[in-house]
Amino acid sequence: MKELKEKIAKEGVILPGSVLRVDSFLNQQIDVELLSKCADKWYETFKDLGITKVLTIESAGIAIAALTALRFGVDAVYAKKTRNSMIGDDYYSTKVVSYTHGQVYDVIVSKKFISPDDRVLIVDDFLANGSALKVLIGLTEMGGATVVGAGVVIEKTYQNGGKDIRELGYRVESLAKIRSMDISEGIVFED
Amino acid sequence: MKELKEKIAKEGVILPGSVLRVDSFLNQQIDVELLSKCADKWYETFKDLGITKVLTIESAGIAIAALTALRFGVDAVYAKKTRNSMIGDDYYSTKVVSYTHGQVYDVIVSKKFISPDDRVLIVDDFLANGSALKVLIGLTEMGGATVVGAGVVIEKTYQNGGKDIRELGYRVESLAKIRSMDISEGIVFED
Numbered sequence: 286m287k288e289l290k291e292k293i294a295k296e297g298v299i300l301p302g303s304v305l306r307v308d309s310f311l312n313q314q315i316d317v318e319l320l321s322k323c324a325d326k327w328y329e330t331f332k333d334l335g336i337t338k339v340l341t342i343e344s345a346g347i348a349i350a351a352l353t354a355l356r357f358g359v360d361a362v363y364a365k366k367t368r369n370s371m372i373g374d375d376y377y378s379t380k381v382v383s384y385t386h387g388q389v390y391d392v393i394v395s396k397k398f399i400s401p402d403d404r405v406l407i408v409d410d411f412l413a414n415g416s417a418l419k420v421l422i423g424l425t426e427m428g429g430a431t432v433v434g435a436g437v438v439i440e441k442t443y444q445n446g447g448k449d450i451r452e453l454g455y456r457v458e459s460l461a462k463i464r465s466m467d468i469s470e471g472i473v474f475e476d
Numbered sequence: 477m478k479e480l481k482e483k484i485a486k487e488g489v490i491l492p493g494s495v496l497r498v499d500s501f502l503n504q505q506i507d508v509e510l511l512s513k514c515a516d517k518w519y520e521t522f523k524d525l526g527i528t529k530v531l532t533i534e535s536a537g538i539a540i541a542a543l544t545a546l547r548f549g550v551d552a553v554y555a556k557k558t559r560n561s562m563i564g565d566d567y568y569s570t571k572v573v574s575y576t577h578g579q580v581y582d583v584i585v586s587k588k589f590i591s592p593d594d595r596v597l598i599v600d601d602f603l604a605n606g607s608a609l610k611v612l613i614g615l616t617e618m619g620g621a622t623v624v625g626a627g628v629v630i631e632k633t634y635q636n637g638g639k640d641i642r643e644l645g646y647r648v649e650s651l652a653k654i655r656s657m658d659i660s661e662g663i664v665f666e667d
Contacts, residue, residue, distance in 0.1 A: 313586055315545065315553070315554070317552055344554070348542035350539070351538070355512065358509070395504055397499075
């Protein structure tokens with residue numbers, strides 16, 4: 286998606302540890318027009334597949350999920366991160382390590398919001414090692430629902446998450462694919 | 477807003493400690509159609525006041541802010557909660573106590589995203605004692621920006637936050653006002 290790549294090239298800041306800061310349009314300030322265009326792209330791809338719900342993980346995914354759900358005419362759901370070990374029986378839960386912060390969280394979603402009839406589109410801001418996406422796939426399948434696919438804003442193809450998840454048979458539609466990125470060379474996109 | 481009150485009456489769950497759980501349409505599963513109608517309401521109220529930005533606080537506010545920003549054709553910004561004491565000079569920050577969890581956080585927003593030219597609409601899910609709204613007003617004003625007003629989905633008028641903030645001269649547009657709420661009597665709305 287050309288407009289998205291231009292935005293990343295212009296405003297993305299490369300930080301040590303292969304972190305890409307995109308807080309001017311995606312992670313703290315949100316360019317809702319641009320994200321609506323991302324939602325349009327995913328709608329083109331997934332519109333005939335009976336999506337009933339858009340699932341993401343807090344916090345960075347929420348705006349993306351809300352705008353995508355609006356496009357599909359369905360509800361959004363966000364999984365929550367918690368370090369409270371008292372989770373109880375009302376939630377599906379699994380553990381995830383934050384790539385950015387290195388901490389371990391439980392990620393939980395209420396059992397009320399994932400049911401066997403659901404056909405779920407998962408969305409997120411980044412796909413790198415794939416841990417968040419794998420967790421969301423896991424939570425969806427714990428509920429007996431079907432993962433129809435995943436929409437990702439930015440994929441780092443030099444990490445293995447996207448490859449792994451596609452090899453498991455899931456369809457992943459990333460709108461900007463970064464082949465390499467470092468402070469001296471800048472960002473190189475796929476294509 | 478009639479449709480919102482009906483949704484709250486039907487799906488809201490009253491918990492001990494004057495907590496209203498609305499996770500089926502606002503706090504974990506998000507009814508984006510309903511929130512878009514909330515955004516329409518705030519647009520009616522604030523459309524001629526030169527809003528340049530919609531500000532909220534993670535996580536529950538983000539979907540609301542994204543859909544409202546889309547309606548106004550501006551960017552959304554969300555303040556982040558952190559317990560990391562190393563905040564640095566790039567952020568405006570202030571402290572808040574979570575009503576639900578009783579914990580103290582720093583709430584931060586990058587200085588890049590609040591500027592003196594901004595005319596800010598603050599949005600949030602709940603207004604009870606007003607601590608989150610006061611923090612967002614404070615962060616906006618630290619940046620020299622103007623708080624045009626606040627849009628709140630659910631106000632508990634039996635707590636003093638809304639009264640306090642209106643007495644300070646801020647316009648607050650709440651779409652469902654709860655006069656009283658308890659487990660035996662249920663929810664009573666204003667009007």
